[in-house]
Amino acid sequence: MKVVQTLAELFYEIPLYESVALPEDLRLKLIVLGGDDATFEGYCPECETVRPFKIKQHCDFSRDPLTRVTWQDIVSRVTQQTCILAAHCTFDESHSIRMVLDCGTLELMKIGQYPSLADIGNSEIKRFRGVLSRLDMSELHKAIGLGAHGVGVGSFTYLRRIFERIIQSRFDEFHQSEGWDPEAFRVAWMDEKIAMIRSHIPEVLYENRKIYAVLSKGIHELSEEECLAAFPWLKKSIIFILDDDLRKRDELRQRDEIRKALGDFL
Template sequence: MTKAIHMVQNVFSEQLSRKIKSIDNVFGDFLVNKGLYDEIEITKDNIYELADLIGGHVKIDIYCPKCRESRVFSCEMIPYYWYSERNQEIQGRSLEEEIVSWQDIQNMKGPNCIDSPENFWTWTNSSIESDTRLMVFKFFCAMDNTHHLDYIVLTSENKMKKIGQYPSVADLSFPELKEYRKVMTKEDEKELKRAIGLFASGIGVGSFVYLRRIFERIIATASQKAIENGKIKEEEFSKAYVTEKIKMLAEYLPKSLVNSPVFYGIISKGIHELSEEECLEFFPVLQSFIMMILRQWEKIRRDEEEEKKLAASLSNIAAKVK
């Protein structure tokens, strides 16, 4: 006869409370922003943030391919089970509680004892080592809990490596690009996909090359409009530095770009001076910046389209009431 699993409480968790970090969690950020096979170190300073993630307390803000909008995703708790000889039943509780208990036990020994060669600090112990070696973090969309986002990590000693993700970085990014097809060229879309694909494959410098091409076309498109409108002179514009060009095109560029002219410098330095690892570290922020520009441009386009429609409707009404 199958027995029910009995969930037990952790004595240490009841006695020693801690502040839960549900957002801006270092491990949540790692899962979202790092590529496959990137690693993060587990330390005494961040172990409780890992416990927060394992306990299902962490939330991330990310694009939902099914909702086709940016959504908040919540993480599910990872359980831990064992067989109790005394009670003759399977018992369980959150794996988070086991990790926190182990930390509490080590903290009771005192810092001098923990840091000694014979008794060095660890984030896990032999009883839960097999349960923490390979972990799956399951996130679900706040608007529809059938929309999932899953990450798989492998741990070895005090290192965590991201070895799987579904939907992939490309799957999360590519559907969103369709929303901005009216404000970017087919070449922009193709090269942004290439940049994201290279990043997902662990190629940092190459991904920067495509981001710079997209940025240069954004500037070129805006300059064509400004020249056609007589706002700038082509010869003067062509001789200016990039930062100066951005200032000259302030009326034709999204505010985020005008207010952050350092983007191009970071991209160029990445291509010529930064390492692959540094480029991979910075890529998610730079990609988000490009996406923000596209979102702002799309909003401007929609506002202008709505303005034209309203103006036409008002003209029709005015003609009828004469």
């Protein structure tokens, strides 16, 4: 059973109806209201950027949903409970992410969330429309939707296709100027391809290239659980590359504006 290590992981990575285990320290973060330890950073779909979030309420369905739970309430309910956990953006408290959890002593299952993982994920990738092809954008939406419903093989397959096309596009763009061998690239494993194009991708991908060897395995070699486990880091890798592309594009735009302004001045 997967052990959730952070609040951000619980809010942004765990799909509905998947039982997960919680370490004791995270359990305390979920049941004790307020305090600095009940905060985390994550993507706010309404701010459309990463913001700090703070846990604001925790309740069961036998109470008014807006009633704060006291410490005595927590002490009296040591075992199972159904609860609502709400995280509010600290930049605007009207922006929130809410989960309905079926909780055990050290286990829980997410049985509801709003906005959904798919809604949050699709909001997060809107900014990449200018750097992704229509096909990649469509398949990224599909991957996020499948991942949000716990479909491991399907979501992983779409992400793998996108990642492979991004790596291939880097090779196609620079192989002549760099003198790379197309046949050597074609037969190489993914970690070897990443090493080959190192100078044209974010360094963190090269530093962790061994983990990407899993992308060279056939889908039939991977279990549903392995694909679900790979989904978060593969999605983050794709987003990291795309953010890097956006930064480079913005830098080029600013350079062009400076050249134009200097030309007009001179």
